[in-house]
Amino acid sequence: xxxxxxxxxxxxxxxxxxxxxxxxxxxxxxxxxxxxxxxxxxxxxxxxxxxxxxxxxxxxxxxxxxxxxxxxxxxxxxxxxxxxxxxxxxxxxxxxxxxxxxxxxxxxxxxxxxxxxxxxxxxxxxxxxxxxxxxxxxxxxxxxxxxxxxxxxxxxxxxxxxxxxxxxxxxxxxxxxxxxxxxxxxxxxxxxxxxxxxxxxxxxxxxxxxxxxxxxxxxxxxxxxxxxxxxxxxxxxxxxxxxxxxxxxxxxxxxxxxxxxxxxxxxxxxxxxxxxxxxxxxxxxxxxxxxxxxxxxxxxxxxxxxxxxxxxxxxxxxxxxxxxxxxxxxxxxxxxxxxxxxxxxxxxxxxxxxxxxxxxxxxxxxxxxxxxxxxxxxxxxxxxxxxxxxxxxxxxxxxxxxxxxxxxxxxxxxxxxxxxxxxxxxxxxxxxxxxxxxxxxxxxxxxxxxxxxxxxxxxxxxxxxxxxxxxxxxxxxxxxxxxxxxxxxxxxxxxxxxxxxxxxxxxxxxxxxxxxxxxxxxxxxxxxxxxxxxxxxxxxxxxxxxxx
Ligand code: C2E
Ligand code: MG
Ligand code: MG
Numbered sequence: 375x376x377x378x379x380x381x382x383x384x385x386x387x388x389x390x391x392x393x394x395x396x397x398x399x400x401x402x403x404x405x406x407x408x409x410x411x412x413x414x415x416x417x418x419x420x421x422x423x424x425x426x427x428x429x430x431x432x433x434x435x436x437x438x439x440x441x442x443x444x445x446x447x448x449x450x451x452x453x454x455x456x457x458x459x460x461x462x463x464x465x466x467x468x469x470x471x472x473x474x475x476x477x478x479x480x481x482x483x484x485x486x487x488x489x490x491x492x493x494x495x496x497x498x499x500x501x502x503x504x505x506x507x508x509x510x511x512x513x514x515x516x517x518x519x520x521x522x523x524x525x526x527x528x529x530x531x532x533x534x535x536x537x538x539x540x541x542x543x544x545x546x547x548x549x550x551x552x553x554x555x556x557x558x559x560x561x562x563x564x565x566x567x568x569x570x571x572x573x574x575x576x577x578x579x580x581x582x583x584x585x586x587x588x589x590x591x592x593x594x595x596x597x598x599x600x601x602x603x604x605x606x607x608x609x610x611x612x613x614x615x616x617x618x619x620x621x622x623x624x625x626x627x628x629x630x631x632x633x634x635x636x637x638x639x640x641x642x643x644x645x646x647x648x649x650x651x652x653x654x655x656x657x658x659x660x661x662x663x664x665x666x667x668x669x670x671x672x673x674x675x676x677x678x679x680x681x682x683x684x685x686x687x688x689x690x691x692x693x694x695x696x697x698x699x700x701x702x703x704x705x706x707x708x709x710x711x712x713x714x715x716x717x718x719x720x721x722x723x724x725x726x727x728x729x730x731x732x733x734x735x736x737x738x739x740x741x742x743x744x745x746x747x748x749x750x751x752x753x754x755x756x757x758x759x760x761x762x763x764x765x766x767x768x769x770x771x772x773x774x775x776x777x778x779x780x781x782x783x784x785x786x787x788x789x790x791x792x793x794x795x796x797x798x799x800x801x802x803x804x805x806x807x808x809x810x811x812x813x814x815x816x817x818x819x820x821x822x823x824x825x826x827x828x829x830x831x832x833x834x835x836x837x838x839x840x841x842x843x844x845x846x847x848x849x850x851x852x853x854x855x856x857x858x859x860x861x862x863x864x865x866x867x868x869x870x871x872x873x874x875x876x877x878x879x880x881x882x883x884x885x886x887x888x889x890x891x892x893x894x895x896x897x898x899x900x901x902x903x904x905x906x907x908x909x910x911x912x913x914x915x916x917x918x919x920x921x922x
Pocket of ligand 3: 829830850886
């Protein structure tokens with residue numbers, strides 16, 4: 375090697391690039407150079423878009439600059455937002471995300487390959503994300519609109535989007551009377567084929583909407599106002615007439631609820647939607663009417679204030695009891711602690727489920743009252759046992775509320791013997807918009823010696839953000855991944871990534887709703903420490919209660 379070549383090294387890629395106008399432009403160009411993508415974005419550590427380029431006008435009707443400052447999850451279909459968060463979590467941990475398949479939130483729900491690269495430094499982390507053409511088909515996931523729970527979550531996300539964008543949102547609810555009789559006449563295969571035909575007839579009425587069979591001859595369709603429920607009912611009736619003798623042709627009835635009601639908070643609207651779906655799935659039109667939806671969605675919301683007083687007095691009179699479900703250490707299956715779950719007293723309300731009771735209380739703005747009343751009753755139960763520990767659910771709505779925090783802190787300071795035996799599960803994190811208030815609430819509980827668990831991790835789009843913002847002792851991974859992991863490789867991979875991420879931030883991991891030995895085995899294989907679910911014990915009495 376002669377002296378001149380040794381003195382002049384071959385320029386590397388950095389040296390060959392033109393000097394950037396701003397120092398970070400080069401990093402962006404390098405990061406984006408690795409993919410020929412449809413959409414390119416840079417996001418900050420809170421998932422907010424700081425730079426956007428590509429096909430925004432054709433996909434979303436937006437100039438790229440208009441996307442800056444918005445949450446990146448809005449680019450993705452609600453069905454895949456949790457998967458996107460898991461991808462972002464992986465990216466934050468490993469620095470690079472290889473392409474995974476996701477559906478975009480454009481009209482066609484186009485499937486794309488989502489990939490990313492972490493840039494920046496530990497103080498200021500940023501991510502370059504690309505959405506490009508997909509090489510392989512989309513792997514199956516358990517997070518789908520095709521079951522009532524999955525549909526409910528997606529419908530809530532769509533309603534939030536519609537409220538934020540000022541767009542209409544409507545819920546068409548259909549009920550087929552006499553379907554059971556027709557089904558009896560058909561064999562199993564033709565019965566399933568018929569249900570599929572009904573589902574696709576409903577879906578065809580609003581191709582950009584989301585529909586689901588709710589069971590019991592009931593269907594729901596969430597759309598932007600383009601479908602007409604009466605037309606759908608007649609189309610489904612025509613379909614059924616082809617299959618059933620005229621004498622027993624089923625009747626199809628429909629109800630349309632106009633959502634996105636102006637004048638009500640997003641929280642109230644989302645809870646009212648959850649309640650309507652819960653009641654319709656359980657008892658059809660009669661259930662909707664009994665819950666107060668007979669005159670429509672806005673009218674129901676309007677009557678909530680009137681219900682608040684009786685609900686408040688019900689909470690104060692302890693018109694509920696608690697059931698306790700074990701959370702076990704997976705290695706020996708012994709209870710580590712118990713989760714307190716509210717149970718409305720039987721005889722009150724028409725066929726009320728725990729979920730509908732909690733939802734109604736939240737819709738009426740009484741989350742804090744419920745959480746305080748449950749904490750008090752759970753504390754009394756703990757003190758009536760020798761050593762049992764109990765976790766109570768605290769809603770994201772309550773934890774941001776300063777007067778809730780003051781009342782809770784006073785109660786905890788007056789009962790130091792509860793330290794280490796009372797835990798808090800933060801649920802409904804989707805409702806947290808004041809991150810610093812929520813963080814202060816969590817920190818104050820932990821400083822007092824009360825461990826905190828992040829509940830339903832992975833259910834909401836912003837899970838990663840909460841894991842980064844809140845220091846917690848436990849994370850409970852959402853049931854959808856636990857259930858899906860058994861049958862869907864993508865869910866198993868997501869479950870593994872989430873468990874890794876939780877451990878990386880120092881939290882102990884709980885898998886919820888374990889129902890089968892196969893699910894328990896997967897949790898153990900993935901190194902998950904705790905499990906909860908009917909396999910280990912259903913909600914029931916708290917063991918060791920003195921005098922029981
Ligand atoms: P969560 O906190 O995720 O509670 C777990 C839910 O899963 C409970 O339903 C429990 O009964 C159910 N579960 C547990 N294991 C299994 C299983 O193996 N299979 C099945 N199918 N289900 C299982 P639950 O009691 O109906 O509560 C529903 C939700 O209501 C809770 O979800 C929580 O978000 C809320 N909630 C319940 N009690 C309270 C409370 O005291 N305060 C607040 N703020 N929310 C509560
Ligand atoms: Mg919970
Ligand atoms: Mg949970």
